[in-house]
Amino acid sequence: MTESLEMGKSIDFNVQTFDFKSAQFYLDRAYANAPFIHCLTNNTTKFFVANALLAIGAKPAMVESWQEVVEFSQRAANVVMNLDSLTDERLRSLSMSAQVAHDHGKWWVFDPAAVSDILSYRSGFARELLRYYPRVIRGNASEISYLNDTYGRRSFENVMSSSEAIEAAVKLAIHQRAVVVVTGEIDYVTDGETILAVRGGHPFLGRVCGTGCVLSAMIASTVLCGDVLYGAASACALMKRAGERAGLTTSGLGSFYVALLDNLTFPMRYQD
């Protein structure tokens, strides 16, 4: 199924639906590969991120001190970097990891958490990091729009829907030669040509802490499966589906979090 979206009266986007059934091939390969993923992620959500990676079969390393990140990033199959909890020490670690990845022709996934006009410290640094060309960029509509400079962004709170950032995502993907993922009620995944839409999920996915960080980390694992675009979309489809299933049995954030992790755990019986 495809659909047409008109943006600013000038560009037509052809959007293809990508569902969980299409994702299974990539997810099973990610589980079988058991890739070593180096995570420089948010302090608040590290435990959730590590467990989600372990659930899908990856081997996470959460080392963040600049004295050790080069050794880990050199050996990792992929690196995910998140701008949250940014300090000067952490900035040094992220720079070193991005540089070593870039210099060795390796991939890394960028999560530009909360970039905006207001937060100049992290946002200026985000632009520096883009020079090391992440293979995937994952953010909400505001973050992707800010990185693309399409909109002057005034708030670090996301007040846009993901469909409003499709044009920014396509342009950013072309300019950065990256796959760009805009998450929201619908997730859009694009390499600048094809646009995939991933639907589903549950309102608690936007409410429980850390699902964005977790998705960025899972993408670092699933894109290693032969196709970056479809691999990234597969992580989105898995998260949406796990949220749906968790939502069936839970009525609060505690049990939703637990059921979400359960529904990310491989090996998975798809007939369920």
Next chain:
Amino acid sequence: MTESLEMGKSIDFNVQTFDFKSAQFYLDRAYANAPFIHCLTNNTTKFFVANALLAIGAKPAMVESWQEVVEFSQRAANVVMNLDSLTDERLRSLSMSAQVAHDHGKWWVFDPAAVSDILSYRSGFARELLRYYPRVIRGNASEISYLNDTYGRRSFENVMSSSEAIEAAVKLAIHQRAVVVVTGEIDYVTDGETILAVRGGHPFLGRVCGTGCVLSAMIASTVLCGDVLYGAASACALMKRAGERAGLTTSGLGSFYVALLDNLTFPMRYQD
């Protein structure tokens, strides 16, 4: 219902019971307001704190680096500051946040975790922070007594019952022009005149890690609902009731933690 407590043979306190039914109005308003709460809290419990705030409808930001705290504290509806995990970097962040809140006439909530004669680093800094006049101070009996200088405190372990700190709480509230919350088997909430007692709860509330940090953060949201005293007591009543309900279905710390978060999640069906 009221009761009289005699302290040191000289002061009579009139204590009013505050229950969950009285709290519902304030909690529903907090959920509807969805306030943006800036948290400078304990490293160990950040994920729990963030999820508890999300559960009651608030929007938490956990940013702690001094390069970014001013932007967040300026825009937040309230700020909560906790002394745990104190380092020189963190001390700088807390000072900057408290100052910006004070200078802009904004509120902040102070959690003087583990202040005591023994821990001079954090305890000296706690006294400095008091000069920025927090709107609410939440601690256990030892912490509140230490801040009020009533007792020479020799240990960072709390060995007092909350009722032993009522006098200290009243004096501290008057001196600091703040609402003071002393938590324990019974929580006492006072503005220096009225004293509210919140009863209930479950022994695991004192055993699972982080309930104190979480309560301080929830207070930052619930006091924004028109009445600081009753708003603060409402957060206490919610925590006590969530603990009671979690205790009904669980026999260990893991499931208690999960059920506690579930029972903090709004919107809530009060008829349950």
Next chain:
Amino acid sequence: MTESLEMGKSIDFNVQTFDFKSAQFYLDRAYANAPFIHCLTNNTTKFFVANALLAIGAKPAMVESWQEVVEFSQRAANVVMNLDSLTDERLRSLSMSAQVAHDHGKWWVFDPAAVSDILSYRSGFARELLRYYPRVIRGNASEISYLNDTYGRRSFENVMSSSEAIEAAVKLAIHQRAVVVVTGEIDYVTDGETILAVRGGHPFLGRVCGTGCVLSAMIASTVLCGDVLYGAASACALMKRAGERAGLTTSGLGSFYVALLDNLTFPMRYQD
């Protein structure tokens, strides 16, 4: 039951099985003692570590800044130190805690997380820490082998089975006058003479994040019960049994984590 293992054709080890039934005496004493345990542990797993200690009846303090660690380590019944998340600040804290423990004739438990030829920063520091003589060392086969210098270790990933490190554990125990715990599918606990084997568990114990850090911390509590060797083995037996029981009711990492904490929670009904 005992068994003989032949290692390198030259050394015969006499290994005794230690099961959960034997552990109950030590675990009940640990719960009754409620020891104050100072934890300098992994950033990612701190909340899990704190809750596991609370579950078995200990009182954890997670303070890590060098400005405060001496006060805590001096007063703690035991200190656990983990090499993960190592920075210069943290290195300073660990050094100060180890020194104060050593100078006061106090015990501490060492978790040499990920020491290896590759990670020279933490591994060099690990050797320095050994000069402060930890009472217990807990690691996987690679870590224990690296500390003992038996094998040139090339990877920070553990690719050995625990039984391959028995000789290294015995030698390290003798050289360091410590109890050494090598964890894996079977845990081995030795004081250099006796070797205890602890069997059981569940594959998810090796997959959910933080069980190693948690075990090291629990050992810090259980060794205070009159016998270091049997106390350490008791923590292993508790973890194996909690994993088994958690595995009975769960099919994913989320609910396994929750059930694991539940099955660590004391007081415990052993007839279950």
